[in-house]
Amino acid sequence: MRIRRILAAVIATAALAGLGLTGAAAATATATTQGAPSYVTPSECKQGGGTPDLADNLCKGGTHDGEKVD
Numbered sequence: 001m002r003i004r005r006i007l008a009a010v011i012a013t014a015a016l017a018g019l020g021l022t023g024a025a026a027a028t029a030t031a032t033t034q035g036a037p038s039y040v041t042p043s044e045c046k047q048g049g050g051t052p053d054l055a056d057n058l059c060k061g062g063t064h065d066g067e068k069v070d
Contacts, residue, residue: 039070 040059042052050062052069059067 038064039068040064042069045069 040048042054045052045059045062045064045067048059048063050059050064052058053060054069057069059065059069
C-alpha cells in the first residue's frame with residue numbers, strides 16, 4: 001500500500017514537471033517571435049485579406065495589417 005502511494009506521488013510529480021517544462025518552452029518561443037520583425041510576401045498579404053502597398057512596403061488591412069512586405 002505504501003509503495004502505491006509513493007509510486008503515485010512520483011508519477012504525479014513527473015507529470016507536473018513535464019507540464020512546467022512545456023509551458024516554459026512555449027513562453028520562450030512566444031517571447032522570441034514577438035521581438036522579431038515580421039515580414040510577409042505580397043501574396044501572403046493578399047491571402048490574409050490585405051493590400052500590399054509597395055510604396056511604403058507595408059501590408060494594409062487584413063490579418064497582416066501593418067506588417068512589412070518583403
